[in-house]
Amino acid sequence: MTSDTYFKFRGRFELFPHRYDIGWPIFTDRIFGLNFFVDKIYKIGEDECPSFYNHQLNHYLKGNAGQEEAFFDHVYDIITTRIKFYKGLKPSGSPYAKGLILTAKLEVFLTFLKSIDQWHKTQPLESVIADKNKQIDQLEAKIKELENQIRDYVKYEAGEKxxxxxxxxxxxxxxxxxxxxxxxxxxxxxxxxxxxxxxxxxxxxxxxxxxxxxxxxxxxxxxxxxxxxxxxxxxxxxxxxxxxxxxxxxxx
Structure with a gap:
């Protein structure tokens, strides 16, 4: 699947594209769409992360209904790979200094992704298991509470009308x-x-x-x-x- 399928690009010679479309105004090599995607992240504010993500997600879902998880996986992979790249730079010189700035931007977006991760892709397995066990404990406690309520209720139920x-x-x-x-x-x-x-x-x-x-x-x-x-x-x-x-x- 190409980046063109995943992401919403601005039209060629389009003077007033949507703020969250990606690409250049004249010529955009869409094979490198992931680069344009992260480039947009560098330019938007922290509070715009949800709007930018949802704009691109809605474009993807038009041709891939019900595939929100696949889009999330693709974006998550792009962000984590790029962060890993910058953190792997030799800690000296201007590329490293610039990488620190861009990494900070990407980590803000990564935090947003973690907040909408309903598939537990961004959590370690141990954390997911612990969370599930906590939910099970809460449900069992709720079941016990409801059973007690039913038991109390039944005490006052007449056997006939x-x-x-x-x-x-x-x-x-x-x-x-x-x-x-x-x-x-x-x-x-x-x-x-x-x-x-x-x-x-x-x-x-x-x-x-x-x-x-x-x-x-x-x-x-x-x-x-x-x-x-x-x-x-x-x-x-x-x-x-x-x-x-x-x-x-x-x-x-």
Missing amino acids: IVISKDGLPVFIDLIDQIRDLKLPNDNKLVNSQTASPWYKLIAKNFLNGDKPIAIGTAQNYFPADKDNPPPKYTIIAEKDKLFKIIQKPKK
Whole structure:
């Protein structure tokens, strides 16, 4: 695969190319695309590394869908090889001094590559194994926590549901509605909740309407947020279903 396939070059005689295109304005030997790639790295700022990389990656993926790992490998190899070359220079003279400056630029880009390495290409095997073991330990701890939560939850689960006589659901809910309004002698409400959610969920979870389950939406329709201004879908309890009335026992 040629560098032309990997990288996005500027067009010949293109006066205003994209900032992250690589190559020369008149003639570019694309066989040496890796040189133009690293040359661009020398010229951009540290904060531009992600934008430059993604610009070139998107070009590559247009012709190589799903091959992000291959592009990463190619770029990583270019950067590490070039760093190794500069570090191998004889520590004297201007080439070595210039190499130190260019190596610093490349190492900044290498740090960026390590931050997006989802394939663990830039980590030693021991580090990858340690990271995986840590993840396994965290998952096992989470599983244990969830098992304990399930165990606690099951303790309060009934073995069966309470059956409301067929067609008796509105009668039962009318009684629940009365209970919600009951007050003690000190004028405190007997039971209280900020919303109706606990009530309709309690009914849907623990009761049957005859031999049929009660959908949570069906139960919810009996409990509008605003009793005085119920929505159209609110189920109104008919007078014929208001068979019982809970009254306070008279004081002796």
